Amino acid sequence: MPETVRLGFIGVGGIANHHLNQLKAIPGVTFAAFCDVNEAAVAKAVETHGGHGYADHRVMYDREELDGVYVCIPPKYHTDQEILGAQKGCALFVEKPVALSMDKALEVQEAVTRAGVLSSVGYTMRYWAGVCAAKEYLDGKRISMISCNRWGGVAGGEEHWWRVMDVSGGQLVEQATHQVDAIRWLAGDIRAVWARYEYASMAHLPKMSIPASQAFCFETAGGACGVMSCSCATYKGGGGGSWDFLLDGERVVVEGMSAKRLPPPDGTDGALGSTLEAMSIDEGFVRALQSGDGSTIRSTYADAVRTLEVTLAANESAASGRVVECTAWR
Numbered sequence: 001m002p003e004t005v006r007l008g009f010i011g012v013g014g015i016a017n018h019h020l021n022q023l024k025a026i027p028g029v030t031f032a033a034f035c036d037v038n039e040a041a042v043a044k045a046v047e048t049h050g051g052h053g054y055a056d057h058r059v060m061y062d063r064e065e066l067d068g069v070y071v072c073i074p075p076k077y078h079t080d081q082e083i084l085g086a087q088k089g090c091a092l093f094v095e096k097p098v099a100l101s102m103d104k105a106l107e108v109q110e111a112v113t114r115a116g117v118l119s120s121v122g123y124t125m126r127y128w129a130g131v132c133a134a135k136e137y138l139d140g141k142r143i144s145m146i147s148c149n150r151w152g153g154v155a156g157g158e159e160h161w162w163r164v165m166d167v168s169g170g171q172l173v174e175q176a177t178h179q180v181d182a183i184r185w186l187a188g189d190i191r192a193v194w195a196r197y198e199y200a201s202m203a204h205l206p207k208m209s210i211p212a213s214q215a216f217c218f219e220t221a222g223g224a225c226g227v228m229s230c231s232c233a234t235y236k237g238g239g240g241g242s243w244d245f246l247l248d249g250e251r252v253v254v255e256g257m258s259a260k261r262l263p264p265p266d267g268t269d270g271a272l273g274s275t276l277e278a279m280s281i282d283e284g285f286v287r288a289l290q291s292g293d294g295s296t297i298r299s300t301y302a303d304a305v306r307t308l309e310v311t312l313a314a315n316e317s318a319a320s321g322r323v324v325e326c327t328a329w330r
């Protein structure tokens, strides 16, 4: 793999610009192409970062030789962007959630496997200090219970796709997927969920079709029980988020950038440290492209499909009232 990597972008909105800001500080990165259905977004990206602009990713793939492509589009619009990229031999960086259906996600997963390309998915919390510290501490320990919440606001204004269920999948699928993914990374796969959602309290917001609050119970493959909630009802403030892991006689609290043991062991404040190398998710991807070995990627496409399955299972359970089993991890 080359020392200099040529990157393309499909979707040049909010998160793509965040990645671009991180990537431009990494040596050996060239921005070769930008594609977006929004002409103005493409023009701005080309003016700022160089490279060629496109309105159609198929044309971009035909004309460009890329080492890697970032797919940063709203969840509903994943069609063949990843499959065509993989077939061209491009490494993929795909934003979460990777799709809105398991059929699409598994189709892409198969294409990625068949092409043998590297893949990384935007689960940034796997690079956060507290999450990394908790991962190392929890490794091999029996977990009794997990409790997690993510309470926040509503992304964007009334025209934003985030509040449209058919486009985003709702807060759990689109956003609190980060929390679910971190649970899977720290405590192992989830094998069944039972969910309940509430819509009425925020139905007064224009064009709002996603639940205001989502709560679910789950069981991990290792036998832990868990409860998780996410809500956008704190859109006027007062939100927050954390994970609690209850072990035999001990509690581990994770707040993203920090993690601690309660009660603290004698003579300490209980703070947990990590020996995992500190890096951004973009640095992890670029280094993988440069080395070709993938060891700096912490969530592959196939791994992210399992996280997607848990959140889609919760949606299905909330609709049907039944416990839904997750099977992709087996």
Ligand SMILES: NC(=O)c1ccc[n+]([C@@H]2O[C@H](COP(=O)([O-])OP(=O)(O)OC[C@H]3O[C@@H](n4cnc5c(N)ncnc54)[C@H](O)[C@@H]3O)[C@@H](O)[C@H]2O)c1
Binding pocket: 010, 011, 012, 013, 014, 015, 016, 035, 036, 037, 038, 041, 072, 073, 074, 075, 077, 095, 096, 097, 122, 123, 124, 174, 175
């Ligand atoms: N990892 C994270 O922390 C994080 C944070 C924010 C968003 N995201 C994810 O990134 C994705 C994009 O979110 P965003 O906030 O950047 O949205 P955004 O609306 O700001 O940008 C999306 C861009 O994609 C473009 N687009 C839509 N369909 C397209 C298509 N078929 N081809 C090319 N371009 C297309 C839009 O015109 C827009 O410019 C979502 O899946 C979201 O969940 C991840």
